Amino acid sequence: LLPPSRHVIWLDNLFTTVRLLERLREDGIGGAGTVRTIKTSREKTEESRRRKHRGNLSESSQSTLKIEINTQKTVGQLAWKDNNVVLFATTVGDLQKTVIRLRKRPSKTQTSAIKTRRMFRDYIRKKLSIPKLVDLYNHYMNLINYFN
Numbered sequence: 001l002l003p004p005s006r007h008v009i010w011l012d013n014l015f016t017t018v019r020l021l022e023r024l025r026e027d028g029i030g031g032a033g034t035v036r037t038i039k040t041s042r043e044k045t046e047e048s049r050r051r052k053h054r055g056n057l058s059e060s061s062q063s064t065l066k067i068e069i070n071t072q073k074t075v076g077q078l079a080w081k082d083n084n085v086v087l088f089a090t091t092v093g094d095l096q097k098t099v100i101r102l103r104k105r106p107s108k109t110q111t112s113a114i115k116t117r118r119m120f121r122d123y124i125r126k127k128l129s130i131p132k133l134v135d136l137y138n139h140y141m142n143l144i145n146y147f148n
Contacts, residue, residue, distance in 0.1 A: 008032060008092055010140040021075050021091050030092035032133060035077070037087060067095045080131055090133055097132035 009024060011033030024031040066079040076095045080086045105120040120126050 008140075010137055012141065013087075016089055018070075018075050018077075018089060021089055025074055025091040030090075032088070032090035032092060032137060034137070035087040035089050069095070078131060078133070080134060086134065088131070088134060088137070093133050093136070095131070095133065098129045099132050099135050100127050101130050101135060102126070103128045103130075 007028075008030035009032075011020075011031065013034040013036045016031075016033035016035050021031040067076070068078070069076045075089055075091055076093075077087070077089045078095050080088065102125050105124050105126070119128075
């Protein structure tokens, strides 16, 4: 993966694809964002063609974090269990770095609340370790509202 560059484009899951991130990387621009699991048939075909170049899925010290880097070391992907599984792809940064953030307990009406609320016990807020890239994504994607 690239070291953090001067320019990074943060994308939501509507636009993020491995192909786009590879193209941005070729142009010297960092890219990162959440990824959809549903792909068009063309993307599925290209993905199956590239599977032989993918790295192995390994588990980090946290059971909720899975990391994969393709063999060309161009795009890193991680799956992180928050309230739901969040899929993330990036060409910049360190996928294994985490930060501690104060997180709010999900409401009882949330679909995944039963599993997630267990770790909070009786606390409304709790400090949890989250991937640094996910933290940066949340920060920069929330800045978009300042320009509207």
